[in-house]
Amino acid sequence: MACKKCQTEPVYVLQNHAPLCKQHYLHYFEKKVLKTIRTYKMLEKGDILVSALSGGKDSMTCLYLLHQYCQKQGIPVKALAIDEGIEKYREQTLKDAATFCKTYKIPLTVLSFKKMFGFTLDSYLKDHKMNPCTACGISRRYLINRGARELGATKVATGHNLDDEAQTLLMNQFKGNISLSAKLGPMTGALMHKQFVRRIKPLYFMTEKEVALYAVLMEFPVTFVECPNAEGAFRLQLGEVLNTWEQKYPGTKQGIVNSFLEILPSLREQFKSTKQAIGTCESCGEPAAKTLCRTCELLEKIKVKKK
Amino acid sequence: MQVIAHIERTKKTTKVELPAKATVKHLLEKLAVNPVTVLVTRDQKVLIETQELKDKDTVKILSVVSGG
Ligand code: SF4
Ligand SMILES: [Zn+2]
Ligand SMILES: [Zn+2]
Numbered sequence: 610m611a612c613k614k615c616q617t618e619p620v621y622v623l624q625n626h627a628p629l630c631k632q633h634y635l636h637y638f639e640k641k642v643l644k645t646i647r648t649y650k651m652l653e654k655g656d657i658l659v660s661a662l663s664g665g666k667d668s669m670t671c672l673y674l675l676h677q678y679c680q681k682q683g684i685p686v687k688a689l690a691i692d693e694g695i696e697k698y699r700e701q702t703l704k705d706a707a708t709f710c711k712t713y714k715i716p717l718t719v720l721s722f723k724k725m726f727g728f729t730l731d732s733y734l735k736d737h738k739m740n741p742c743t744a745c746g747i748s749r750r751y752l753i754n755r756g757a758r759e760l761g762a763t764k765v766a767t768g769h770n771l772d773d774e775a776q777t778l779l780m781n782q783f784k785g786n787i788s789l790s791a792k793l794g795p796m797t798g799a800l801m802h803k804q805f806v807r808r809i810k811p812l813y814f815m816t817e818k819e820v821a822l823y824a825v826l827m828e829f830p831v832t833f834v835e836c837p838n839a840e841g842a843f844r845l846q847l848g849e850v851l852n853t854w855e856q857k858y859p860g861t862k863q864g865i866v867n868s869f870l871e872i873l874p875s876l877r878e879q880f881k882s883t884k885q886a887i888g889t890c891e892s893c894g895e896p897a898a899k900t901l902c903r904t905c906e907l908l909e910k911i912k913v914k915k916k
Numbered sequence: 917m918q919v920i921a922h923i924e925r926t927k928k929t930t931k932v933e934l935p936a937k938a939t940v941k942h943l944l945e946k947l948a949v950n951p952v953t954v955l956v957t958r959d960q961k962v963l964i965e966t967q968e969l970k971d972k973d974t975v976k977i978l979s980v981v982s983g984g
Contacts, residue, residue, distance in 0.1 A: 610966055620962040628964060665982055772981075821955055821980035822962065833924060833978060848981060852952045 621822060624859050631826055638823045642674050642811050649795045651809040652684055652764060659762035659806075661753050662688040662710070662717065664702030666824035666831045667768030669709055671812050673829070675766055676715055689756045689765075691749050692721035694729020698836050708830045720756045722748060726908060734838075737910060741838035744907060751904040755895060757806045769810040772817040775862040776847045778869050783847075791880040794873050801887055802896035816862065917971035919943060925979045934969065941965040943975070953981050 612619050612630035619628035629637055646652060658679055660672040672688055679686045690706045692699055703719065710717040723729050730745050737744070757765040774793060781790045792798075795813040797805075812820055824831050839845055854861045889895070890902035901909065917936055921943065922929045932946055940963050944951050955978045956963045969975070 610964065618961075619964050622964050622966075631962075666980075667982070816952075817982070818952060818955070818980045821978070825955060825957075825962065825978070833980075833982075835925070835982060839982070845981070852950050852981075855952045856950050 620826065621819075635823065635826060638815065638819060639674065641814060643678065645795060645814055646675075646678060646809075646811050649809070651766075651796055651811060652679065652682065654682060654684070656684050656763045657761050658684055658686045658764050658766060659689050659757035659760050660686060660766040661757075661768070662690045662706045663768070664690065664704070664706035664709070664831070665768070666821050666829065666833070667770055667773075667812060667817075669705075669768075669829045669831060670820050670824050670827075671766055671768035672709070672715065673713065673827070675811060676713055686715060687760050687762070688715050688717045689753060689760065690717060690719045691752050691756075692719055692723070693745050693749060694722050694731055695745075695836060695838065696731055698834060701832050701834055705830045705832055712830075718756065718760060720752050722752075725752060726904070728911060733907075733911070740842075742842050742844065745838070747903045747907065751895060751902065754804070754806055758804065762806050764809055765806045766809050766811060768812055768820075770812045770815050770817050770820050771862050771866055772848060772851065774810075774813060774869075775851055775865045776844050778865055779847050779851070780844060787876070788880045790869065791873075791876045794870065798877050802889070804889070804894065804896050814863075814866075917969075919969050920972070920974040921947060922974065922976045923947075924976060936971075937968055939965065939969065940967045940975075943969060944977075947977070949977065954979055 610619055610628045611617060612633055613627040614633045615630055617630040620631050621634045622628045623637070652658065658675060660668070660675055662668045662672055676686050688706070688710050690703055692703060707717060726748065730741065733744060734741055753765060753767070777793060778790055781787055795810050797808045851862055888897050888899070890897035890905055891900050892905040893902060895902045895904070917934055917938070919932050919934055920929060921932055930947070932943060934942055934946065940956050941951065944954070944956070951965055957976045957978065958973060963975070
Protein backbone atom coordinates (compact mmCIF):
# COMPACT_ATOMS: atom_id res chain seq x y z
CA MET A 610 0.00 0.00 0.00
CA ALA A 611 1.20 3.48 -0.86
CA CYS A 612 -0.14 7.02 -0.44
CA LYS A 613 -3.00 7.46 -2.91
CA LYS A 614 -1.66 10.87 -3.86
CA CYS A 615 2.10 10.45 -4.14
CA GLN A 616 2.80 6.70 -3.85
CA THR A 617 5.17 7.09 -0.88
CA GLU A 618 4.94 5.23 2.41
CA PRO A 619 1.62 5.75 4.23
CA VAL A 620 1.15 6.68 7.90
CA TYR A 621 -2.63 6.49 7.96
CA VAL A 622 -5.54 4.87 6.16
CA LEU A 623 -8.72 6.89 5.83
CA GLN A 624 -12.08 5.32 6.50
CA ASN A 625 -12.65 5.09 2.74
CA HIS A 626 -9.49 2.91 2.67
CA ALA A 627 -7.29 5.56 1.06
CA PRO A 628 -3.74 5.46 2.47
CA LEU A 629 -1.97 8.78 3.09
CA CYS A 630 1.72 9.61 3.59
CA LYS A 631 2.87 12.00 6.29
CA GLN A 632 2.66 15.10 4.14
CA HIS A 633 -0.74 14.29 2.73
CA TYR A 634 -2.06 13.23 6.11
CA LEU A 635 -1.11 16.60 7.62
CA HIS A 636 -2.79 18.29 4.71
CA TYR A 637 -5.95 16.20 5.09
CA PHE A 638 -6.12 17.01 8.80
CA GLU A 639 -5.56 20.74 8.42
CA LYS A 640 -8.09 21.02 5.65
CA LYS A 641 -10.76 19.26 7.66
CA VAL A 642 -10.18 21.48 10.72
CA LEU A 643 -10.24 24.60 8.56
CA LYS A 644 -13.51 23.47 7.06
CA THR A 645 -14.98 23.03 10.53
CA ILE A 646 -13.90 26.56 11.52
CA ARG A 647 -15.45 28.00 8.37
CA THR A 648 -18.64 25.93 8.26
CA TYR A 649 -19.60 26.95 11.77
CA LYS A 650 -18.25 30.49 11.41
CA MET A 651 -16.26 29.93 14.57
CA LEU A 652 -14.13 33.04 14.17
CA GLU A 653 -14.63 36.45 12.64
CA LYS A 654 -12.55 39.55 12.23
CA GLY A 655 -12.64 41.51 15.47
CA ASP A 656 -12.67 38.38 17.64
CA ILE A 657 -10.14 37.93 20.41
CA LEU A 658 -9.38 34.27 20.95
CA VAL A 659 -8.30 32.42 24.06
CA SER A 660 -7.42 28.77 23.56
CA ALA A 661 -7.57 26.51 26.60
CA LEU A 662 -4.29 24.61 26.84
CA SER A 663 -3.84 21.54 29.02
CA GLY A 664 -0.53 20.52 27.51
CA GLY A 665 -2.00 17.37 26.01
CA LYS A 666 -2.14 16.43 22.33
CA ASP A 667 -5.64 17.79 21.72
CA SER A 668 -5.29 21.27 23.15
CA MET A 669 -1.83 21.69 21.63
CA THR A 670 -3.01 20.70 18.17
CA CYS A 671 -6.03 22.96 18.54
CA LEU A 672 -3.94 25.95 19.59
CA TYR A 673 -1.35 25.34 16.87
CA LEU A 674 -3.92 25.32 14.07
CA LEU A 675 -5.87 28.26 15.47
CA HIS A 676 -2.69 30.25 15.90
CA GLN A 677 -1.87 29.69 12.24
CA TYR A 678 -5.37 30.58 11.14
CA CYS A 679 -5.65 33.67 13.34
CA GLN A 680 -2.29 35.06 12.28
CA LYS A 681 -3.58 35.17 8.72
CA GLN A 682 -6.89 36.71 9.82
CA GLY A 683 -5.36 39.25 12.20
CA ILE A 684 -7.13 37.76 15.22
CA PRO A 685 -5.15 37.91 18.50
CA VAL A 686 -4.59 34.56 20.24
CA LYS A 687 -3.73 33.82 23.85
CA ALA A 688 -3.38 30.52 25.66
CA LEU A 689 -4.93 29.75 29.04
CA ALA A 690 -3.86 26.80 31.19
CA ILE A 691 -5.55 25.61 34.36
CA ASP A 692 -3.55 24.02 37.16
CA GLU A 693 -6.02 21.90 39.12
CA GLY A 694 -3.32 20.63 41.43
CA ILE A 695 -3.07 16.99 40.40
CA GLU A 696 0.17 15.44 41.49
CA LYS A 697 2.23 13.26 39.17
CA TYR A 698 0.35 14.60 36.18
CA ARG A 699 -0.23 18.31 35.86
CA GLU A 700 3.37 19.44 36.49
CA GLN A 701 4.44 17.58 33.36
CA THR A 702 1.64 18.76 31.08
CA LEU A 703 2.04 22.37 32.25
CA LYS A 704 5.72 22.16 31.47
CA ASP A 705 4.86 20.91 27.98
CA ALA A 706 2.34 23.73 27.59
CA ALA A 707 4.97 26.32 28.48
CA THR A 708 7.53 24.79 26.10
CA PHE A 709 4.97 24.85 23.32
CA CYS A 710 3.95 28.48 23.88
CA LYS A 711 7.57 29.56 24.02
CA THR A 712 8.32 27.85 20.72
CA TYR A 713 5.40 29.48 18.93
CA LYS A 714 5.56 32.79 20.84
CA ILE A 715 2.02 32.59 22.18
CA PRO A 716 1.29 34.41 25.46
CA LEU A 717 0.32 31.92 28.17
CA THR A 718 -1.64 32.55 31.37
CA VAL A 719 -1.82 29.89 34.08
CA LEU A 720 -4.62 29.96 36.66
CA SER A 721 -4.51 27.54 39.56
CA PHE A 722 -7.27 26.11 41.75
CA LYS A 723 -4.97 26.77 44.70
CA LYS A 724 -4.70 30.49 44.04
CA MET A 725 -8.24 31.07 42.82
CA PHE A 726 -10.15 28.79 45.20
CA GLY A 727 -7.71 28.05 47.99
CA PHE A 728 -7.52 24.29 47.39
CA THR A 729 -5.91 21.87 45.02
CA LEU A 730 -8.02 19.13 43.47
CA ASP A 731 -5.95 16.54 45.34
CA SER A 732 -6.62 18.14 48.72
CA TYR A 733 -10.31 18.64 47.93
CA LEU A 734 -10.74 14.99 47.05
CA LYS A 735 -9.03 13.89 50.23
CA ASP A 736 -11.73 15.63 52.27
CA HIS A 737 -14.78 15.08 50.08
CA LYS A 738 -16.32 11.97 48.65
CA MET A 739 -16.95 13.01 45.10
CA ASN A 740 -16.24 11.86 41.58
CA PRO A 741 -12.84 13.50 40.87
CA CYS A 742 -13.77 14.37 37.30
CA THR A 743 -16.98 16.08 38.37
CA ALA A 744 -15.26 18.40 40.84
CA CYS A 745 -12.38 18.91 38.42
CA GLY A 746 -14.58 19.55 35.40
CA ILE A 747 -16.91 22.03 37.08
CA SER A 748 -14.11 24.14 38.49
CA ARG A 749 -11.97 23.98 35.37
CA ARG A 750 -14.81 25.07 33.09
CA TYR A 751 -15.48 27.89 35.54
CA LEU A 752 -11.89 29.12 35.44
CA ILE A 753 -11.64 28.77 31.67
CA ASN A 754 -14.72 30.94 31.19
CA ARG A 755 -13.76 33.50 33.79
CA GLY A 756 -10.08 33.53 32.79
CA ALA A 757 -10.88 33.87 29.10
CA ARG A 758 -13.30 36.70 29.74
CA GLU A 759 -10.80 38.54 31.92
CA LEU A 760 -8.25 38.16 29.13
CA GLY A 761 -10.71 39.97 26.87
CA ALA A 762 -11.78 36.94 24.85
CA THR A 763 -14.81 36.96 22.60
CA LYS A 764 -14.32 33.25 21.86
CA VAL A 765 -12.71 30.46 23.83
CA ALA A 766 -11.45 27.33 22.08
CA THR A 767 -11.04 23.86 23.51
CA GLY A 768 -9.42 20.76 22.05
CA HIS A 769 -12.46 18.49 22.26
CA ASN A 770 -12.37 15.83 19.57
CA LEU A 771 -14.93 13.48 18.03
CA ASP A 772 -14.30 10.82 20.67
CA ASP A 773 -14.91 13.28 23.51
CA GLU A 774 -18.16 14.44 22.00
CA ALA A 775 -19.46 10.93 21.27
CA GLN A 776 -18.59 9.88 24.84
CA THR A 777 -20.34 12.88 26.39
CA LEU A 778 -23.43 12.33 24.25
CA LEU A 779 -23.71 8.71 25.32
CA MET A 780 -23.00 9.62 28.93
CA ASN A 781 -25.89 12.09 28.89
CA GLN A 782 -28.13 9.47 27.30
CA PHE A 783 -27.22 6.75 29.79
CA LYS A 784 -27.66 9.03 32.78
CA GLY A 785 -30.90 10.57 31.55
CA ASN A 786 -29.32 14.00 31.23
CA ILE A 787 -30.35 14.80 27.69
CA SER A 788 -30.84 18.49 28.53
CA LEU A 789 -27.06 18.73 29.04
CA SER A 790 -26.53 17.72 25.41
CA ALA A 791 -28.25 20.93 24.33
CA LYS A 792 -25.08 22.69 25.50
CA LEU A 793 -22.82 20.58 23.26
CA GLY A 794 -21.97 20.94 19.58
CA PRO A 795 -19.02 22.45 17.67
CA MET A 796 -19.90 25.92 18.94
CA THR A 797 -22.05 26.83 21.91
CA GLY A 798 -25.30 28.61 21.15
CA ALA A 799 -25.93 32.32 21.03
CA LEU A 800 -25.30 34.40 24.12
CA MET A 801 -27.12 32.82 27.04
CA HIS A 802 -25.54 35.03 29.66
CA LYS A 803 -23.42 38.12 29.20
CA GLN A 804 -20.65 36.54 31.30
CA PHE A 805 -20.46 33.49 29.06
CA VAL A 806 -17.71 33.46 26.46
CA ARG A 807 -18.79 31.47 23.41
CA ARG A 808 -16.94 28.18 23.11
CA ILE A 809 -15.61 26.69 19.88
CA LYS A 810 -14.25 23.20 19.20
CA PRO A 811 -12.24 23.17 15.96
CA LEU A 812 -11.22 19.49 16.36
CA TYR A 813 -14.86 18.45 16.62
CA PHE A 814 -14.75 16.09 13.62
CA MET A 815 -11.29 14.61 14.20
CA THR A 816 -10.96 11.29 16.03
CA GLU A 817 -8.67 11.00 19.01
CA LYS A 818 -6.32 8.79 17.02
CA GLU A 819 -6.16 11.33 14.22
CA VAL A 820 -5.29 14.11 16.64
CA ALA A 821 -2.62 11.97 18.31
CA LEU A 822 -1.11 11.16 14.93
CA TYR A 823 -1.04 14.83 13.96
CA ALA A 824 0.66 15.78 17.23
CA VAL A 825 3.23 13.00 16.84
CA LEU A 826 4.00 13.82 13.20
CA MET A 827 4.35 17.51 14.06
CA GLU A 828 6.66 16.55 16.93
CA PHE A 829 4.77 18.67 19.45
CA PRO A 830 6.27 18.49 22.96
CA VAL A 831 3.55 16.18 24.28
CA THR A 832 4.16 13.65 27.02
CA PHE A 833 1.51 11.00 26.73
CA VAL A 834 0.72 10.79 30.44
CA GLU A 835 -2.64 10.02 31.93
CA CYS A 836 -4.37 11.64 34.86
CA PRO A 837 -4.24 9.27 37.89
CA ASN A 838 -7.96 9.94 38.44
CA ALA A 839 -8.95 8.87 34.95
CA GLU A 840 -8.68 5.16 35.64
CA GLY A 841 -12.13 3.69 36.11
CA ALA A 842 -13.87 6.89 35.09
CA PHE A 843 -17.24 6.27 33.50
CA ARG A 844 -16.15 8.26 30.48
CA LEU A 845 -13.11 6.07 29.94
CA GLN A 846 -15.23 2.93 30.03
CA LEU A 847 -17.61 4.41 27.49
CA GLY A 848 -14.63 5.35 25.34
CA GLU A 849 -13.51 1.75 25.40
CA VAL A 850 -16.93 0.48 24.37
CA LEU A 851 -17.09 3.04 21.57
CA ASN A 852 -13.67 2.06 20.28
CA THR A 853 -14.58 -1.62 20.32
CA TRP A 854 -17.57 -0.76 18.16
CA GLU A 855 -15.53 1.58 16.00
CA GLN A 856 -13.13 -1.25 15.27
CA LYS A 857 -15.97 -3.60 14.31
CA TYR A 858 -18.12 -1.00 12.59
CA PRO A 859 -15.96 1.90 11.37
CA GLY A 860 -17.78 5.22 11.48
CA THR A 861 -19.72 4.52 14.68
CA LYS A 862 -18.47 7.61 16.52
CA GLN A 863 -19.07 9.83 13.54
CA GLY A 864 -22.57 8.38 13.22
CA ILE A 865 -23.43 9.18 16.83
CA VAL A 866 -22.21 12.76 16.48
CA ASN A 867 -23.89 13.31 13.10
CA SER A 868 -27.25 12.10 14.37
CA PHE A 869 -26.88 14.45 17.31
CA LEU A 870 -26.07 17.42 15.08
CA GLU A 871 -29.27 16.82 13.15
CA ILE A 872 -31.44 17.17 16.22
CA LEU A 873 -29.31 19.78 18.02
CA PRO A 874 -31.37 22.79 16.84
CA SER A 875 -34.60 21.31 18.23
CA LEU A 876 -32.79 20.20 21.37
CA ARG A 877 -31.59 23.74 21.96
CA GLU A 878 -35.05 25.11 21.33
CA GLN A 879 -36.60 22.68 23.78
CA PHE A 880 -34.18 23.40 26.59
CA LYS A 881 -33.80 27.10 25.90
CA SER A 882 -35.06 28.23 29.26
CA THR A 883 -34.77 25.21 31.50
CA LYS A 884 -31.74 23.73 33.20
CA GLN A 885 -29.37 26.15 31.52
CA ALA A 886 -27.13 28.46 33.46
CA ILE A 887 -28.93 31.69 32.77
CA GLY A 888 -29.04 33.26 36.22
CA THR A 889 -26.16 34.90 38.00
CA CYS A 890 -24.26 33.44 40.96
CA GLU A 891 -24.92 35.45 44.11
CA SER A 892 -21.44 34.83 45.37
CA CYS A 893 -19.15 35.39 42.38
CA GLY A 894 -21.25 36.86 39.55
CA GLU A 895 -20.57 34.04 37.09
CA PRO A 896 -23.45 32.39 35.21
CA ALA A 897 -25.43 30.01 37.42
CA ALA A 898 -28.52 27.81 37.18
CA LYS A 899 -29.34 28.24 40.88
CA THR A 900 -28.52 31.01 43.36
CA LEU A 901 -24.94 29.77 43.50
CA CYS A 902 -22.87 28.52 40.57
CA ARG A 903 -21.62 24.96 40.86
CA THR A 904 -18.11 26.06 41.72
CA CYS A 905 -19.34 28.21 44.60
CA GLU A 906 -21.42 25.24 45.73
CA LEU A 907 -18.24 23.18 45.93
CA LEU A 908 -16.52 25.98 47.83
CA GLU A 909 -19.44 26.15 50.25
CA LYS A 910 -18.94 22.50 51.12
CA ILE A 911 -15.35 23.23 52.10
CA LYS A 912 -16.39 26.10 54.37
CA VAL A 913 -19.02 23.94 56.08
CA LYS A 914 -16.42 21.30 56.68
CA LYS A 915 -13.98 23.77 58.21
CA LYS A 916 -16.54 25.14 60.69
CA MET B 917 9.74 -14.80 13.99
CA GLN B 918 10.03 -12.66 17.04
CA VAL B 919 9.08 -9.02 17.44
CA ILE B 920 9.89 -6.84 20.43
CA ALA B 921 6.99 -4.64 21.44
CA HIS B 922 7.49 -1.73 23.78
CA ILE B 923 4.25 -0.55 25.35
CA GLU B 924 4.63 3.11 26.27
CA ARG B 925 1.72 3.31 28.68
CA THR B 926 2.92 0.55 30.98
CA LYS B 927 6.60 0.97 30.09
CA LYS B 928 6.67 -2.79 29.53
CA THR B 929 8.55 -4.59 26.81
CA THR B 930 7.37 -7.97 25.59
CA LYS B 931 8.66 -10.41 23.04
CA VAL B 932 5.95 -11.63 20.71
CA GLU B 933 6.15 -14.78 18.60
CA LEU B 934 4.57 -14.24 15.20
CA PRO B 935 4.39 -16.22 11.94
CA ALA B 936 6.61 -14.98 9.11
CA LYS B 937 5.19 -12.00 7.19
CA ALA B 938 2.93 -11.07 10.09
CA THR B 939 1.63 -7.50 10.02
CA VAL B 940 1.06 -4.77 12.59
CA LYS B 941 -2.54 -5.93 12.69
CA HIS B 942 -1.47 -9.46 13.70
CA LEU B 943 0.81 -8.09 16.37
CA LEU B 944 -1.97 -6.00 17.92
CA GLU B 945 -4.36 -8.94 17.79
CA LYS B 946 -1.85 -11.08 19.62
CA LEU B 947 -1.44 -8.38 22.27
CA ALA B 948 -5.22 -7.91 22.48
CA VAL B 949 -4.86 -4.21 21.69
CA ASN B 950 -7.54 -2.36 19.73
CA PRO B 951 -5.83 -0.65 16.74
CA VAL B 952 -8.22 2.31 17.05
CA THR B 953 -6.62 3.19 20.38
CA VAL B 954 -2.91 3.15 19.49
CA LEU B 955 -0.20 4.40 17.18
CA VAL B 956 2.51 1.92 16.28
CA THR B 957 5.98 3.14 15.36
CA ARG B 958 9.22 1.53 14.20
CA ASP B 959 12.41 3.59 14.02
CA GLN B 960 10.34 6.72 14.79
CA LYS B 961 8.11 6.05 11.79
CA VAL B 962 4.39 5.50 12.12
CA LEU B 963 3.19 2.19 10.66
CA ILE B 964 -0.22 1.35 9.25
CA GLU B 965 -1.97 -1.88 10.14
CA THR B 966 -1.13 -3.72 6.94
CA GLN B 967 2.60 -3.06 7.32
CA GLU B 968 4.57 -6.31 7.39
CA LEU B 969 6.99 -6.82 10.23
CA LYS B 970 10.40 -8.47 10.14
CA ASP B 971 12.13 -10.81 12.55
CA LYS B 972 13.81 -8.87 15.40
CA ASP B 973 11.84 -5.70 14.71
CA THR B 974 11.34 -3.40 17.68
CA VAL B 975 8.07 -1.50 17.67
CA LYS B 976 6.62 1.05 20.05
CA ILE B 977 2.94 1.10 20.91
CA LEU B 978 1.61 4.47 21.97
CA SER B 979 -1.85 4.73 23.50
CA VAL B 980 -3.84 7.67 22.16
CA VAL B 981 -6.64 7.46 24.69
CA SER B 982 -6.59 10.17 27.32
CA GLY B 983 -8.84 10.51 30.31
CA GLY B 984 -10.55 13.66 31.44
S1 SF4 C 1 -9.28 12.79 34.35
FE1 SF4 C 1 -10.78 13.77 35.69
S2 SF4 C 1 -9.58 14.51 37.41
FE2 SF4 C 1 -8.14 14.08 35.77
S3 SF4 C 1 -7.87 16.03 34.71
FE3 SF4 C 1 -9.50 14.92 33.65
S4 SF4 C 1 -11.41 15.63 34.60
FE4 SF4 C 1 -9.72 16.21 35.98
ZN1 LIG D 1 1.42 11.39 -0.20
ZN1 LIG E 1 -20.15 31.43 41.88
